[in-house]
Amino acid sequence: MGELKEMLIEQLRDAFSAEKQAIQAMKRAGRKVSEPQLREGLDAHIAQSEEQRDRVEQALEQLGARPGRRVSEAMRGLTEEAQHEMDEHDKGPLLDLVVVAGQQRIEHYEIAAYGTMAELAKAMGEEEVAELLARTLEEEKAQDQRLTEVTRTAILPAAMEGEEEEEGGEDEAEEEEQEQSTSRRSSSKRRR
Secondary structure, three states: OOHHHHHHHHHHHHHHHHHHHHHHHHHHHHOOOOOHHHHHHHHHHHHHHHHHHHHHHHHHHHOOOOOOOOOOHHHHHHHHHHHHHHHOOOOOHHHHHHHHHHHHHHHHHHHHHHHHHHHHHHHOOOHHHHHHHHHHHHHHHHHHHHHHHHHHHHHHHHHHHHHHHHHHHHHHHHHHHHHHHHHHHHHHHHHO
């Protein structure tokens, strides 16, 4: 077996592990998000990721290999970081933004990985493998775009509204405090 083929097999094993970890991360995130469009998108992408994982396994079979027990350390780091960030926020638009940020980091990692593997398979003349990987690459790019769109149309407006309400609440509290202070000074002057 040539070095390029070995490299492609190892990359595919890493992708298989990455898909499994990404599926688990999306399931955890889906239970915490509040934006319905984001939850629906995550549910749809879980199903799609399961198909992608199966495609990676097909690609490995085409090359005469199996997934093995390799663990994608890069994906482990991305999913752990996303989980830590989610743990720091309560349910709401801000948590939804944190989920999107984590998911997009994962998507960008997968886009890079599938792009490299598809080109390598194509250069090696492994057309079926290249086709399987190119299909997954396009799906990952589309998912990244969907995440951007739901952020732009639903999550950011809700987060911005929450910020304005919070700032408005702070302004009202300051005004009330000033009124009370003025009232106390007036009372104190009347008592003299």
